[in-house]
Amino acid sequence: MSKMRFFALQELSNRKPLEVTAPSNKLSDYYGSHVFDRKKMQEYLPKEAYKAVTDAIEKGTPISREVADLIANGMKSWAKSLNVTHYTHWFQPLTDGTAEKHDGFIEFGEDGGVIERFSGKLLIQQEPDASSFPNGGIRNTFEARGYTAWDVSSPAFVVDTTLCIPTIFISYTGEALDYKTPLLKALAAVDKAATEVCQLFDKNVTRVYTNLGWEQEYFLVDSSLYNARPDLCLTGRTLMGHSSAKDQQLEDHYFGSIPPRVTAFMKELEIECHKLGIPAKTRHNEVAPNQFELAPIFENCNLANDHNQLVMDLMKRIARKHHFNVLLHEKPYSGVNGSGKHNNWSLCTDTGINLFAPGKNPKGNMLFLTFLVNVLMMVYKNQNLLRASIMSANNSHRLGANEAPPAILSCFLGSQLSATLDEIVRQVGNEKMTPEEKTTLKLGIGRIPEILLDTTDRNRTSPFAFTGNRFEFRAAGSSSNCAAAMIAINAAMANQLNEFRASIEKLMEEGVGKDEAIFRLLKETIIASEAIRFEGDGYSEEWKQEAARRGLTNICHVPEALMHYVDNQSKAVLIGERIFNETELNSRLEVELEKFTMKVQIEGRVLGDLAINHIVPTAVAYQNRLLENLRGLKEIFPAEEYEVLSADRKELIREISHRVTSIKVLVREMTEARKVANHMENYKERAFAYEDKVRPYLDQIRDHIDRLEMEVDDEIWPLPKYRELLFTK
Numbered sequence: 001m002s003k004m005r006f007f008a009l010q011e012l013s014n015r016k017p018l019e020v021t022a023p024s025n026k027l028s029d030y031y032g033s034h035v036f037d038r039k040k041m042q043e044y045l046p047k048e049a050y051k052a053v054t055d056a057i058e059k060g061t062p063i064s065r066e067v068a069d070l071i072a073n074g075m076k077s078w079a080k081s082l083n084v085t086h087y088t089h090w091f092q093p094l095t096d097g098t099a100e101k102h103d104g105f106i107e108f109g110e111d112g113g114v115i116e117r118f119s120g121k122l123l124i125q126q127e128p129d130a131s132s133f134p135n136g137g138i139r140n141t142f143e144a145r146g147y148t149a150w151d152v153s154s155p156a157f158v159v160d161t162t163l164c165i166p167t168i169f170i171s172y173t174g175e176a177l178d179y180k181t182p183l184l185k186a187l188a189a190v191d192k193a194a195t196e197v198c199q200l201f202d203k204n205v206t207r208v209y210t211n212l213g214w215e216q217e218y219f220l221v222d223s224s225l226y227n228a229r230p231d232l233c234l235t236g237r238t239l240m241g242h243s244s245a246k247d248q249q250l251e252d253h254y255f256g257s258i259p260p261r262v263t264a265f266m267k268e269l270e271i272e273c274h275k276l277g278i279p280a281k282t283r284h285n286e287v288a289p290n291q292f293e294l295a296p297i298f299e300n301c302n303l304a305n306d307h308n309q310l311v312m313d314l315m316k317r318i319a320r321k322h323h324f325n326v327l328l329h330e331k332p333y334s335g336v337n338g339s340g341k342h343n344n345w346s347l348c349t350d351t352g353i354n355l356f357a358p359g360k361n362p363k364g365n366m367l368f369l370t371f372l373v374n375v376l377m378m379v380y381k382n383q384n385l386l387r388a389s390i391m392s393a394n395n396s397h398r399l400g401a402n403e404a405p406p407a408i409l410s411c412f413l414g415s416q417l418s419a420t421l422d423e424i425v426r427q428v429g430n431e432k433m434t435p436e437e438k439t440t441l442k443l444g445i446g447r448i449p450e451i452l453l454d455t456t457d458r459n460r461t462s463p464f465a466f467t468g469n470r471f472e473f474r475a476a477g478s479s480s481n482c483a484a485a486m487i488a489i490n491a492a493m494a495n496q497l498n499e500f501r502a503s504i505e506k507l508m509e510e511g512v513g514k515d516e517a518i519f520r521l522l523k524e525t526i527i528a529s530e531a532i533r534f535e536g537d538g539y540s541e542e543w544k545q546e547a548a549r550r551g552l553t554n555i556c557h558v559p560e561a562l563m564h565y566v567d568n569q570s571k572a573v574l575i576g577e578r579i580f581n582e583t584e585l586n587s588r589l590e591v592e593l594e595k596f597t598m599k600v601q602i603e604g605r606v607l608g609d610l611a612i613n614h615i616v617p618t619a620v621a622y623q624n625r626l627l628e629n630l631r632g633l634k635e636i637f638p639a640e641e642y643e644v645l646s647a648d649r650k651e652l653i654r655e656i657s658h659r660v661t662s663i664k665v666l667v668r669e670m671t672e673a674r675k676v677a678n679h680m681e682n683y684k685e686r687a688f689a690y691e692d693k694v695r696p697y698l699d700q701i702r703d704h705i706d707r708l709e710m711e712v713d714d715e716i717w718p719l720p721k722y723r724e725l726l727f728t729k
């Protein structure tokens with residue numbers, strides 16, 4: 001093993017950036033070339049089939065079997081033009097990735113000869129085995145079979161020689177087993193609720209779309225080094241490793257010049273993204289050494305999320321070509337920045353209004369303020385659901401550490417906008433407002449665009465920050481499926497908007513005018529949600545105390561945070577808005593808890609193995625060399641001098657012994673703790689036991705190993721060190 005580290009370092013010295021050439025100098029020549037978009041549909045589909053697809057996308061009308069056959073045939077013809085041989089339903093089970101099973105177009109024709117066919121039936125629906133994917137107990141109670149069904153709103157695309165059809169994935173009995181199904185429901189719920197609120201202001205609005213712009217952070221590490229670190233290979237993070245003398249202290253990596261091998265990787269990644277119609281736009285070095293970011297232009301949420309899933313997959317594949325491994329884990333290295341996947345979220349009407357951007361007149365601004373204030377209330381009431389939606393074994397290492405938002409939810413608005421809200425509270429009285437009062441208020445509200453233009457500040461420490469025309473949910477983790485956060489946020493927003501509208505209608509029924517009803521309710525909501533507004537440093541210790549005083553929750557314990565998926569408020573939102581039924585919600589919780597348990601279990605096993613089979617033998621070998629040295633010293637020096645000369649080595653031998661013993665004891669105890677937890681019948685108890693009883697050992701064992709790393713001869717240390725992992729370009 002120890003040789004691996006040195007082979008790896010040797011191999012590295014010969015690496016060169018790969019040559020990457022774009023298919024054309026003009027991006028538009030190949031942008032979307034691998035997507036069955038509207039233009040290609042028009043070209044490859046008969047008129048009636050084209051109309052059926054666009055109707056299905058826009059109005060949700062079902063597609064008949066006959067038409068599906070026509071569409072499938074057209075799709076196949078297009079795919080053949082790209083030398084495609086296989087097709088697959090492409091879906092997003094509750095794992096950390098996507099799923100696909102390729103089938104060839106090959107079939108026997110009537111005369112027994114071989115033909116290539118793709119039927120409407122296969123396009124629309126397929127039946128993978130649901131029991132082999134995480135299903136949170138649904139499979140135990142029902143049949144194992146599952147269905148994948150075509151999501152017409154996301155276009156088919158070609159990767160390599162396979163035609164991929166985005167689908168939802170449900171059980172035989174109709175329960176969602178994926179991220180896409182509830183996401184589509186949450187998007188529909190917020191569409192309906194937001195449209196109804198918009199109609200209080202503007203009857204022309206008939207739909208509200210959700211936009212998502214994600215920012216994918218990641219680390220790259222040379223494949224040779226990666227392969228020499230079993231912990232990286234098996235858990236996605238380093239379970240040990242003393243910090244490098246230099247890491248990100250000098251802040252010299254962020255936005256720095258991108259290393260040539262990385263540029264080559266990024267270029268190829270972007271080309272592949274563009275072929276797939278993924279509007280990749282921004283690339284840069286992130287804060288930690290060897291950390292980078294890719295961000296596209298925002299898109300419709302469902303499509304944006306498919307694209308993010310696709311990008312994560314592309315990254316892994318393209319990185320390998322460039323002799324890199326991409327680390328999507330939220331915290332691959334302790335002590336330096338982790339990786340987030342900030343979700344930029346906005347709502348937009350079919351009349352072209354961004355509901356999180358101030359309007360051109362007081363009326364438009366009232367609409368903006370209404371949505372803004374409802375977001376604050378949504379976050380305030382659903383802090384626990386929002387946290388549950390992004391909490392995981394991985395992300396728990398990131399939250400609250402090295403420039404990542406804390407586990408406390410709060411909203412940053414910027415001081416000016418915040419002051420405007422306070423002003424509304426001040427100006428709206430408890431009595432009926434006079435026309436003059438209303439005019440003054442509206443005038444004030446009318447000034448919002450000017451205010452925002454110059455003064456939208458940024459606050460990197462806020463988990464839910466307003467950034468001028470959208471909100472940025474910064475707590476989401478780099479390896480996660482954005483859908484988890486988007487389901488929670490959009491469902492919660494739908495719920496909040498429904499309540500808001502109901503309250504307005506009630507006031508209006510009681511004879512209060514519409515404007516006044518809105519003002520009053522805005523005031524009430526601003527006051528009620530005040531605790532969630534925070535403009536200061538979200539990383540500071542004071543904020544933790546202040547947040548506690550405000551009654552905000554701060555839950556770092558993973559199972560405890562996840563349990564809030566099923567608290568009363570979360571149920572009111574997720575079941576109330578019909579995103580999940582009771583069974584689905586419980587199964588989701590079970591999947592998340594089990595995922596947590598298994599990740600910690602794997603980490604425990606890997607660490608145990610590395611500690612006992614790699615680190616302890618290395619430490620003992622070094623100790624033997626020290627002993628040898630002592631014996632030599634003793635031979636040639638008089639006793640008194642020997643005592644003086646050998647003192648430090650004796651101390652080191654003692655120290656190494658102490659650490660080796662501690663590691664052995666701790667690994668044994670950790671294994672016992674795992675056994676106890678594994679025997680627990682109930683998955684909730686098991687997850688709690690893993691958090692409370694198993695996980696603490698990981699840090700304790702690591703601590704001894706990291707100290708040994710500083711003591712043992714570098715030449716025999718078996719695992720690539722942080723300085724090598726972080727600084728090799």
Ligand SMILES: NC(=O)CC[C@H](N)C(=O)O
Nearest residue numbers: 337338339340403404405
């Ligand atoms: N520059 C940045 O925005 C750092 C973000 C940080 N990597 C995170 O985990 O969220």
